[in-house]
Amino acid sequence: MPPGGFEPPTARSSAGRSPAELRRRAIVIIYAGGLRFNAGEYSMVVRVLIQPISWFSPELLWRVEDILANMFDGASFIVSSDVILPPLTSFNWLRRQYYSPLILKYVYEKTYDIIMNEHIYVICLGDIDAYSDNLNFVFGEAAPSLNVACVYTRRLKIPGQTQYIPRDLYLDRIIKEIIHEWGHLLGLTHCTNKRCVMSFSNSVIDVDEKTPFFCEKCRNILLHRYGIVQRNILD
Numbered sequence: 001m002p003p004g005g006f007e008p009p010t011a012r013s014s015a016g017r018s019p020a021e022l023r024r025r026a027i028v029i030i031y032a033g034g035l036r037f038n039a040g041e042y043s044m045v046v047r048v049l050i051q052p053i054s055w056f057s058p059e060l061l062w063r064v065e066d067i068l069a070n071m072f073d074g075a076s077f078i079v080s081s082d083v084i085l086p087p088l089t090s091f092n093w094l095r096r097q098y099y100s101p102l103i104l105k106y107v108y109e110k111t112y113d114i115i116m117n118e119h120i121y122v123i124c125l126g127d128i129d130a131y132s133d134n135l136n137f138v139f140g141e142a143a144p145s146l147n148v149a150c151v152y153t154r155r156l157k158i159p160g161q162t163q164y165i166p167r168d169l170y171l172d173r174i175i176k177e178i179i180h181e182w183g184h185l186l187g188l189t190h191c192t193n194k195r196c197v198m199s200f201s202n203s204v205i206d207v208d209e210k211t212p213f214f215c216e217k218c219r220n221i222l223l224h225r226y227g228i229v230q231r232n233i234l235d
């Protein structure tokens, strides 16, 4: 220890950590690349990486991160500045849609290290149209066994027929669908409360009818399992 008892931050940050722990930190810092955080500092909260799989405006991504970060205690959200493009093998040329399960698997393989070592949930965000088994299209899909979910925003821009969508409505829909898929990753199933964010949405009308908030029943599950608290609640 230097004179005066002052220990430089660099010495303190690595002292007392096991080699495995240091390795985990290194993996995240290396993977992070363009990320603006050191995941090692958030060991007590649930970590969520929002992973773009298509281009979005930086302003929209910043607002997504800001809204989510301010909405929950016990969870930390970060938007990756890297884009993981879905493989062309996941594109069905006849349907002109992406096959969602293949994208989930692909992103899981790409982010395997951080999912395994840092217990991060990955939620992809793609301005593409996707379908899944027995479903013509999906706004999103979650694979809880992989810790990966996807939200597909292309159809969140189309309300029924054709009409101009205000930017904030598009953002609201994206936020609701991200929280919905994250809820699935945390073990929640569809909720019968139509205003609860875990309510199933068959159309954008359903998306607009629900709120971005968990109902009391869903809230209690998140609190007791993960210590997650949503700051604003349904009245």
Ligand SMILES: [Zn+2]
Residues within 6 Å of the ligand: 180, 184, 190, 200
């Ligand atoms: Zn769902």
Ligand SMILES: [Zn+2]
Residues within 6 Å of the ligand: 191, 192, 193, 196, 197, 198, 199, 214, 215, 216, 217, 218, 219
């Ligand atoms: Zn609910």
